[in-house]
Amino acid sequence: MTEINSLGAQTAISAQAIKAGMTGELLRLTQAQPGLLAPGETAQAEVVSLRQLGREFQVVLRLIQANGAQTQLQASASQPLPPGSQVTVSQTEGNRLAIMLQQASASNIATLTRLDTAKVPVGTLLQGKVLTNQPILQAPGQAAGYRALVSLLNSAQAGATLTIDSPRPLPVGSLLSARVQGDQSLQFVPLSGRQDQLSIAQQLLTQQNRQASLTGLLSALQRVARDPGADGSLRSSAERLLAGLPDVRQLGDAKAVAQALSNSGTFLEAKLLGGFPASVATDLKAHLLRLITQASVTAPGAPALMPSTLALTLPALARGALGMLDRVSPKPQPGAFPLPSRLLKAMEDEGDLQQLLRLAAAAVSRLQSHAMSSLQQSGNLENGNLQTTWQTEVPIRHGQEFIPLQVKLQREETPQQQADRQHQEHDPLQALWRIELAFDLAPLGPLQVQAQLSQGRLNGQLWAEQEQTARLIDSQLGTLRERLLARGLDVGDLECHPGTPPQGPRTRVEQRWVDENA
Template identity: 70%
Template sequence: MTEINSLSAQSAFAAQVAKASLTGELLRLTQSQPGLIPNGETAQAEVVNLRQNGADFTLTLRLMLPDGRPVQLQANATQPLPPGSQVTVGQLDSSRLAVAVQQASASNIATLTQLDTRQIPIGTLLQGKVLTNLPLPVEAGQAPAFRALVSLLNSSQAGATLAIDSPRPLPVGSLLSALVQGDQSLRFVPLSGRQDQLAIAQQLLTQQGRQASLPALLGALQQLSSAPSADPALSASASRLLASLPDPAQLGDAKAVAQALNNSGAFLEGKLLAGLGSGVAPDLKAQLVRLVAQILPSVPGNQALTAATLAQALPALARGARGLLDQVGNRPQPGMFPLPSRLLQNLEDTGDLQQLLRLAAAAISRVQSHQLASLQQTGTTETGNQQTTWQSEIPLRHGQEFLPVQAKLQREETPEQHADPHRAQRDPLESLWRIELAFDLPPLGPLQVQAQLSQGRLSGQLWAERPQTARLIDSQLGSLRERLLARGLDVGDLACHPGAPPQGPRTRLEQRWVDETA
């Protein structure tokens, strides 16, 4: 892949591939096909693939013969016909086809010479693959210029071919990413940013293969904290971690919710970079890392390991736990919300530090899966808006049990809002906010919530897997509406459905970084 930092605005493209000079243009078949099209007759063909070979082009044609039979063949040409082009051809001899009807062919060539900003708004991130690249005639004193055909890989125009002019040659087969600046202007984005996103997606897949649910570890720590034979320092760490977990009653206060999210582990690296040492102590991920550092020296074969070597030890540790984790079930898809439950064998003996180590490593991977999912879903949407995502998991103490609540918050801003230097002082309700929650609350069973807040108007959907729970919640929606109205919110639709939300690709960002056909 080639990194391209800038590209000049498109010029009006005179449809070189569709001009009238196509009359009599020959397509040379790569293999002789005698009698393919009867003398004096024509056939309809569609270009399904285009590849540039130096100054010539190789086309793959899907030909519909006069007798109704389809056939696919390859031909060489001196002019590029973009994929999707519909042409009418006749056969001159066993190895040559001629474009027979120039006007019909020209009107059907699917090449965009400008963008419809109603379908592809300004700010949209376009991705494409370079099909062809040819130098343009240059007059004396002018800078060289090149014309390329680019197959679009995303947006509502995916599959169409875009003609662009560039002051430099674009390598055939390279993948490009560009922001729409106008109907005839693109600003190309360095591929380093796209490579970062690809690295995030790959790392997310790895972490999700290692992770396991938090309650298994928390239950083991609860057992450890009350065991008289446990190591005192390890038992104290387990007690501190459990004491730092909020209970459901505490989350009735907005400040307590904010504090719980802040300590969920999603922001540990940000705190460390900002030098907020005092805010790290109650952080869930920080406590899990400290716990692993305490366990490692006591595990047989790891006596020489110390906290200083923890960073090097964790990857190998995770790989050791991964073999067991991979047997639990299928891996979740990257970006999936909520993360499904994955359980390891519970701790049967408080002295089984190897199993405790596996549980702690899997818990760290679960936190990191949420962090990577946040990065994966942060960026520019197809509409050009800036989307920021925060995804985390808050374990709650519920009696002697632990209730993990998964949360995803998204803020979406227009380019103008995002570019505002005073946005920190701006009313946060100007942005579009989305929130998703997922938890399993006894005796109600698994529940999911999806809500949207825009300009002070709140709407929401709830899903309950148990039909009786769905009926109960539905009967209480009127009371919920009244309480929300009393808080000053304009309430839109509220509904509860039995079952679970539709699954599948649900992130609002374009995630297709690689052309599968490349």
């Protein structure tokens, strides 16, 4: 919720600005206008437009002379003068125009500090353009604030200028879309954020149709690693990828879990941007990209790819490698968790290397689907809290098998908790944390876990698709509670249900503040 500045209209221009205006210091003509007015003659002018350039403001004035003639002048100002402001122009002895703000008209400046809900009822979607943005002087220790002038572009009050105080700066020239909540409160709806969400949703529809489960690829890599006749570099890549996957027994250690999530491929781009080459060497997605490079070079008739060009050619390569994959199976719901299990059928006219290439490309697409789902579910919620989502998939070694473990972590913070975190004064456990897990473990079958940690209190629910598995887990919940209590957690509800979690409407995620330049 954003409140409109509650200062009275007569204070929209400061006393310092009025004093400067009476001495001719507030406005300066961009160009001299000799002979426009007779010596000693005065005329009235109105501010037609306002534009901020750094710390100064450029205004266009409409000058109305005694004979009715109108002239437009350009001037620079040290303070913002909203469109509609009245100024007095006089001719000085130096053959230059002196411009002074009319003190008597300062209270008539067309700046709104309160909305008329009779003209713009609650629920109206307002659109405006940011004219100016200035920091507000605050007492020591107070949070920073900014004051902006926004020109309304629609509704019954189109053309009026709105004065808004906000905790964040609004880029000059940006377009705003806000829903009226009251005479002094607005809820800003993002333009760029909504476009980004739409773009992500469209990409997910395509991406998820190209992805496939990691199980098929891992089985193929095991065959390559055991095949003495396989290409040496390809076999070495397969062995390194499989050796880097965590064992299920290692996940009892918190550091091992963190390392497994870090190497899952979700953070590869962040590692590259941050300049961490050592961590890239063990990243799952990096392994897959190297594997695609080698398979594309080795496969008969496949185009040779150099590592430097792989990033540019991968999308086209993936599309070619996946072939008719887009035409099979129904489209999954974007942003759904977990991603559905999906295996590729071998094509009759392709060899083992072409099939391996298709599987690797499909695995990269699956990891990208998780990453885009994370973006889709991150942003400001309707209540003003910030939700951040990390969704990924980690193949876990279980004996001679590999079990893909899908993970979704969410952190929800209030505005105060966000501010405390930025100042490194917050306790991570004060935020609301959610975790979801999904995996298929023989002979228990598909399992899903949903847990929530808030203020140190843990609540959890489990779902098992096999009814006998649900009964088995339910009989062990007492033991699980004891172990969690021994870890120092305050445990609330723990339940297990047969079937799968209900899939209701997804929460709409929006950002309140728009950061889009026109």
